[in-house]
Amino acid sequence: MPELPEVETIKNDLRGLVVGAGIERAELRDERLVEEPSPEDFVRGLGGVRITGARRRAKHLVVELSSGEALVFQLKIGGQLLLVPPVEEPTRNVMLVLYLDDGRRLFLRDQTEFSRARLLGPEGLEDRLAGLGPEPFSDEFTVGYLRERIGTRRAQIKPLLLDQKVVAGIGNIYVDEILFDARIHPRRRASTLSAEEWARLHAAIRRNLAAGIEHRGTTVRLYRDVLGRPGEHQNHLRVFEREGEECPGCGGRVVRERVGGRGTYLCPVCQPEDGGKGDQSLPLEVESREGEG
Ligand SMILES: [Zn+2]
Numbered sequence: 216m217p218e219l220p221e222v223e224t225i226k227n228d229l230r231g232l233v234v235g236a237g238i239e240r241a242e243l244r245d246e247r248l249v250e251e252p253s254p255e256d257f258v259r260g261l262g263g264v265r266i267t268g269a270r271r272r273a274k275h276l277v278v279e280l281s282s283g284e285a286l287v288f289q290l291k292i293g294g295q296l297l298l299v300p301p302v303e304e305p306t307r308n309v310m311l312v313l314y315l316d317d318g319r320r321l322f323l324r325d326q327t328e329f330s331r332a333r334l335l336g337p338e339g340l341e342d343r344l345a346g347l348g349p350e351p352f353s354d355e356f357t358v359g360y361l362r363e364r365i366g367t368r369r370a371q372i373k374p375l376l377l378d379q380k381v382v383a384g385i386g387n388i389y390v391d392e393i394l395f396d397a398r399i400h401p402r403r404r405a406s407t408l409s410a411e412e413w414a415r416l417h418a419a420i421r422r423n424l425a426a427g428i429e430h431r432g433t434t435v436r437l438y439r440d441v442l443g444r445p446g447e448h449q450n451h452l453r454v455f456e457r458e459g460e461e462c463p464g465c466g467g468r469v470v471r472e473r474v475g476g477r478g479t480y481l482c483p484v485c486q487p488e489d490g491g492k493g494d495q496s497l498p499l500e501v502e503s504r505e506g507e508g
Contacts, residue, residue, distance in 0.1 A: 219384025220427025228441035229269035237316035273383035294330035373401035374475035
Protein backbone atom coordinates (compact mmCIF):
# COMPACT_ATOMS: atom_id res chain seq x y z
CA MET A 216 0.00 0.00 0.00
CA PRO A 217 1.63 3.26 -1.07
CA GLU A 218 2.38 5.45 1.94
CA LEU A 219 4.40 8.65 2.06
CA PRO A 220 7.76 7.17 0.91
CA GLU A 221 6.20 5.31 -2.02
CA VAL A 222 4.14 8.27 -3.26
CA GLU A 223 7.18 10.49 -2.79
CA THR A 224 9.23 8.11 -4.97
CA ILE A 225 6.57 8.09 -7.69
CA LYS A 226 6.39 11.90 -7.55
CA ASN A 227 10.17 12.19 -7.93
CA ASP A 228 10.09 9.73 -10.84
CA LEU A 229 7.38 11.77 -12.56
CA ARG A 230 9.46 14.94 -12.14
CA GLY A 231 12.44 13.28 -13.75
CA LEU A 232 10.68 11.37 -16.49
CA VAL A 233 7.30 12.83 -17.36
CA VAL A 234 6.99 16.50 -16.36
CA GLY A 235 7.22 18.61 -19.51
CA ALA A 236 5.53 16.02 -21.71
CA GLY A 237 2.17 16.64 -23.31
CA ILE A 238 -0.87 14.39 -22.98
CA GLU A 239 -2.44 13.83 -26.39
CA ARG A 240 -5.44 11.98 -25.04
CA ALA A 241 -6.67 9.88 -22.17
CA GLU A 242 -8.32 6.49 -22.34
CA LEU A 243 -10.47 5.68 -19.33
CA ARG A 244 -10.74 1.90 -19.13
CA ASP A 245 -12.46 1.67 -15.75
CA GLU A 246 -14.91 4.43 -14.85
CA ARG A 247 -14.75 3.51 -11.17
CA LEU A 248 -11.38 5.27 -11.09
CA VAL A 249 -12.95 8.71 -11.46
CA GLU A 250 -14.48 10.37 -8.40
CA GLU A 251 -14.96 13.75 -10.09
CA PRO A 252 -15.88 15.32 -12.47
CA SER A 253 -17.94 13.05 -14.77
CA PRO A 254 -15.96 10.41 -16.70
CA GLU A 255 -16.62 12.37 -19.91
CA ASP A 256 -15.32 15.64 -18.48
CA PHE A 257 -12.38 13.82 -16.90
CA VAL A 258 -11.27 12.41 -20.26
CA ARG A 259 -11.92 15.71 -22.04
CA GLY A 260 -9.88 17.66 -19.46
CA LEU A 261 -6.89 15.37 -19.98
CA GLY A 262 -6.69 15.80 -23.75
CA GLY A 263 -4.22 18.29 -25.28
CA VAL A 264 -2.65 19.46 -22.04
CA ARG A 265 0.94 19.56 -20.83
CA ILE A 266 2.18 18.06 -17.56
CA THR A 267 3.76 21.01 -15.78
CA GLY A 268 4.56 19.60 -12.38
CA ALA A 269 4.18 16.79 -9.86
CA ARG A 270 3.88 16.97 -6.11
CA ARG A 271 2.77 14.94 -3.15
CA ARG A 272 0.51 15.86 -0.24
CA ALA A 273 0.03 13.09 2.34
CA LYS A 274 -0.65 10.00 0.21
CA HIS A 275 -2.13 12.05 -2.65
CA LEU A 276 -0.18 12.30 -5.89
CA VAL A 277 -0.87 15.62 -7.61
CA VAL A 278 -0.07 15.96 -11.33
CA GLU A 279 -0.22 19.61 -12.39
CA LEU A 280 -1.48 20.44 -15.87
CA SER A 281 -1.08 23.41 -18.22
CA SER A 282 -4.85 23.90 -18.11
CA GLY A 283 -4.53 25.00 -14.47
CA GLU A 284 -6.25 21.83 -13.34
CA ALA A 285 -4.63 19.05 -11.30
CA LEU A 286 -4.96 15.31 -11.76
CA VAL A 287 -5.02 13.87 -8.25
CA PHE A 288 -4.44 10.16 -7.63
CA GLN A 289 -5.01 8.14 -4.52
CA LEU A 290 -3.25 4.85 -5.14
CA LYS A 291 -4.88 3.22 -2.09
CA ILE A 292 -3.86 -0.45 -1.80
CA GLY A 293 -2.42 -1.59 -5.11
CA GLY A 294 -2.26 1.37 -7.46
CA GLN A 295 0.72 1.57 -9.81
CA LEU A 296 1.57 4.44 -12.12
CA LEU A 297 3.70 2.96 -14.88
CA LEU A 298 5.51 4.61 -17.76
CA VAL A 299 5.83 2.24 -20.68
CA PRO A 300 7.54 2.61 -24.03
CA PRO A 301 5.53 2.73 -27.27
CA VAL A 302 6.06 -0.97 -28.06
CA GLU A 303 4.58 -2.27 -24.85
CA GLU A 304 1.01 -3.56 -24.97
CA PRO A 305 -1.53 -2.69 -22.29
CA THR A 306 -1.65 -5.23 -19.51
CA ARG A 307 -4.57 -6.35 -17.39
CA ASN A 308 -6.05 -4.22 -14.61
CA VAL A 309 -5.31 -0.97 -16.43
CA MET A 310 -7.79 1.67 -15.30
CA LEU A 311 -6.40 4.66 -17.22
CA VAL A 312 -3.98 5.24 -20.09
CA LEU A 313 -2.47 8.65 -20.78
CA TYR A 314 -1.02 8.82 -24.31
CA LEU A 315 1.95 11.18 -24.21
CA ASP A 316 2.93 13.26 -27.25
CA ASP A 317 6.36 11.55 -27.48
CA GLY A 318 4.84 8.09 -27.97
CA ARG A 319 5.18 6.94 -24.38
CA ARG A 320 2.19 6.02 -22.29
CA LEU A 321 1.45 6.39 -18.62
CA PHE A 322 -0.70 3.58 -17.21
CA LEU A 323 -2.66 3.56 -13.98
CA ARG A 324 -2.80 -0.13 -13.15
CA ASP A 325 -4.45 -1.55 -10.04
CA GLN A 326 -5.39 -5.17 -9.60
CA THR A 327 -7.28 -4.29 -6.40
CA GLU A 328 -9.22 -1.60 -8.33
CA PHE A 329 -9.37 0.69 -5.32
CA SER A 330 -7.32 3.51 -6.85
CA ARG A 331 -9.19 6.76 -7.37
CA ALA A 332 -8.57 9.89 -9.40
CA ARG A 333 -9.96 13.40 -9.54
CA LEU A 334 -9.49 16.26 -11.99
CA LEU A 335 -9.72 19.42 -9.93
CA GLY A 336 -9.41 23.16 -10.39
CA PRO A 337 -7.40 25.22 -7.90
CA GLU A 338 -10.30 25.62 -5.46
CA GLY A 339 -11.32 22.00 -5.66
CA LEU A 340 -7.73 20.95 -5.01
CA GLU A 341 -7.46 23.21 -2.01
CA ASP A 342 -10.71 21.84 -0.60
CA ARG A 343 -9.57 18.30 -1.23
CA LEU A 344 -6.29 18.74 0.64
CA ALA A 345 -7.68 20.93 3.43
CA GLY A 346 -7.83 19.28 6.80
CA LEU A 347 -4.83 17.05 6.28
CA GLY A 348 -2.32 17.16 9.09
CA PRO A 349 1.20 18.53 8.65
CA GLU A 350 3.79 16.83 6.48
CA PRO A 351 6.24 14.92 8.70
CA PHE A 352 9.23 16.77 7.25
CA SER A 353 7.69 20.24 7.53
CA ASP A 354 8.79 22.82 10.10
CA GLU A 355 5.26 22.70 11.49
CA PHE A 356 5.67 19.06 12.54
CA THR A 357 7.52 19.32 15.84
CA VAL A 358 7.50 17.32 19.05
CA GLY A 359 5.49 20.17 20.54
CA TYR A 360 2.90 19.95 17.77
CA LEU A 361 2.50 16.22 18.26
CA ARG A 362 2.06 16.53 22.03
CA GLU A 363 -0.33 19.43 21.71
CA ARG A 364 -2.40 17.71 19.03
CA ILE A 365 -2.84 14.28 20.63
CA GLY A 366 -0.98 14.32 23.97
CA THR A 367 -4.11 14.43 26.10
CA ARG A 368 -5.98 11.81 24.09
CA ARG A 369 -6.75 8.51 25.74
CA ALA A 370 -7.02 6.76 22.37
CA GLN A 371 -4.41 4.19 21.35
CA ILE A 372 -1.31 5.69 19.76
CA LYS A 373 -1.32 3.55 16.60
CA PRO A 374 -4.74 4.63 15.26
CA LEU A 375 -3.89 8.23 16.13
CA LEU A 376 -0.76 8.08 13.97
CA LEU A 377 -2.78 6.59 11.10
CA ASP A 378 -5.24 9.51 11.29
CA GLN A 379 -4.28 11.71 8.33
CA LYS A 380 -5.61 14.77 10.17
CA VAL A 381 -2.96 14.27 12.88
CA VAL A 382 0.04 13.69 10.62
CA ALA A 383 0.05 13.14 6.86
CA GLY A 384 1.31 10.10 5.01
CA ILE A 385 1.73 7.28 7.55
CA GLY A 386 0.05 3.93 6.86
CA ASN A 387 0.01 0.44 8.30
CA ILE A 388 3.55 -0.61 7.36
CA TYR A 389 5.53 2.39 8.52
CA VAL A 390 3.47 2.91 11.67
CA ASP A 391 4.51 -0.49 13.05
CA GLU A 392 8.15 0.21 12.22
CA ILE A 393 7.94 3.68 13.77
CA LEU A 394 6.44 2.41 17.02
CA PHE A 395 9.00 -0.40 17.23
CA ASP A 396 11.81 2.08 16.62
CA ALA A 397 10.41 4.36 19.35
CA ARG A 398 9.89 1.34 21.66
CA ILE A 399 6.25 2.25 22.22
CA HIS A 400 3.49 -0.38 22.28
CA PRO A 401 0.88 0.38 19.57
CA ARG A 402 -1.91 0.03 22.15
CA ARG A 403 -0.48 2.64 24.53
CA ARG A 404 -2.87 5.47 25.18
CA ALA A 405 -1.42 8.74 23.93
CA SER A 406 -2.04 10.47 27.27
CA THR A 407 0.33 8.03 29.01
CA LEU A 408 3.40 8.84 26.89
CA SER A 409 6.29 10.58 28.63
CA ALA A 410 8.14 13.62 27.25
CA GLU A 411 11.00 11.33 26.31
CA GLU A 412 8.65 8.99 24.47
CA TRP A 413 7.12 11.85 22.47
CA ALA A 414 10.60 12.91 21.41
CA ARG A 415 11.51 9.33 20.47
CA LEU A 416 8.26 8.98 18.52
CA HIS A 417 8.77 12.20 16.59
CA ALA A 418 12.34 11.23 15.69
CA ALA A 419 11.24 7.71 14.71
CA ILE A 420 8.53 9.06 12.38
CA ARG A 421 11.05 11.14 10.45
CA ARG A 422 13.80 8.51 10.55
CA ASN A 423 11.64 5.66 9.24
CA LEU A 424 9.92 7.68 6.52
CA ALA A 425 13.28 9.11 5.40
CA ALA A 426 14.73 5.60 5.21
CA GLY A 427 11.73 4.50 3.16
CA ILE A 428 12.34 7.33 0.70
CA GLU A 429 16.07 6.56 0.62
CA HIS A 430 15.26 2.95 -0.30
CA ARG A 431 12.70 4.01 -2.93
CA GLY A 432 9.74 2.58 -1.04
CA THR A 433 8.58 -0.69 0.45
CA THR A 434 7.37 -3.49 -1.79
CA VAL A 435 5.67 -6.18 0.25
CA ARG A 436 3.31 -7.00 -2.62
CA LEU A 437 2.15 -4.56 -5.26
CA TYR A 438 4.10 -1.34 -4.98
CA ARG A 439 6.26 -0.44 -8.00
CA ASP A 440 7.96 2.76 -9.09
CA VAL A 441 7.15 4.53 -12.37
CA LEU A 442 9.52 2.23 -14.27
CA GLY A 443 7.93 -0.87 -12.74
CA ARG A 444 10.73 -1.60 -10.28
CA PRO A 445 10.09 -2.72 -6.68
CA GLY A 446 11.42 -0.67 -3.78
CA GLU A 447 14.05 -1.95 -1.36
CA HIS A 448 12.86 -0.85 2.05
CA GLN A 449 11.14 -4.21 2.64
CA ASN A 450 14.67 -5.54 3.21
CA HIS A 451 15.06 -3.14 6.12
CA LEU A 452 11.77 -3.78 7.95
CA ARG A 453 12.28 -4.98 11.51
CA VAL A 454 8.81 -6.09 12.62
CA PHE A 455 6.26 -5.68 9.83
CA GLU A 456 5.12 -9.13 8.61
CA ARG A 457 7.98 -10.73 10.58
CA GLU A 458 5.77 -12.62 13.03
CA GLY A 459 7.73 -15.37 14.81
CA GLU A 460 11.07 -14.04 13.63
CA GLU A 461 13.81 -12.77 15.87
CA CYS A 462 13.43 -9.23 17.22
CA PRO A 463 16.49 -7.23 16.12
CA GLY A 464 16.29 -5.32 19.38
CA CYS A 465 16.27 -8.05 22.04
CA GLY A 466 16.46 -11.40 20.28
CA GLY A 467 12.91 -12.27 21.39
CA ARG A 468 10.06 -13.00 18.99
CA VAL A 469 8.03 -10.57 16.93
CA VAL A 470 4.30 -11.11 17.46
CA ARG A 471 1.19 -10.16 15.49
CA GLU A 472 -1.81 -8.69 17.27
CA ARG A 473 -4.85 -6.69 16.28
CA VAL A 474 -4.77 -3.04 17.28
CA GLY A 475 -7.49 -0.63 16.22
CA GLY A 476 -8.79 -3.30 13.84
CA ARG A 477 -5.47 -3.56 12.01
CA GLY A 478 -2.95 -6.40 11.92
CA THR A 479 -0.04 -5.11 13.97
CA TYR A 480 3.52 -6.36 14.41
CA LEU A 481 5.53 -5.63 17.54
CA CYS A 482 7.98 -6.94 20.08
CA PRO A 483 6.29 -7.27 23.48
CA VAL A 484 9.67 -7.05 25.23
CA CYS A 485 10.99 -3.92 23.47
CA GLN A 486 7.51 -2.36 23.44
CA PRO A 487 5.93 -3.22 26.82
CA GLU A 488 2.18 -2.59 26.81
CA ASP A 489 2.31 -0.84 30.18
CA GLY A 490 5.21 1.32 29.08
CA GLY A 491 7.35 -0.43 31.68
CA LYS A 492 5.45 1.25 34.51
CA GLY A 493 3.08 -1.49 35.67
CA ASP A 494 -0.56 -2.11 34.78
CA GLN A 495 -2.78 0.73 33.65
CA SER A 496 -6.43 -0.19 34.13
CA LEU A 497 -8.12 2.81 32.55
CA PRO A 498 -11.01 2.03 30.17
CA LEU A 499 -10.18 2.15 26.48
CA GLU A 500 -11.38 5.00 24.34
CA VAL A 501 -13.03 3.54 21.27
CA GLU A 502 -12.59 5.54 18.10
CA SER A 503 -13.33 5.07 14.46
CA ARG A 504 -10.46 5.31 12.07
CA GLU A 505 -10.79 8.48 10.11
CA GLY A 506 -8.95 9.81 7.15
CA GLU A 507 -7.19 6.57 6.39
CA GLY A 508 -6.56 6.46 2.66
ZN1 LIG B 1 12.53 -6.97 21.16
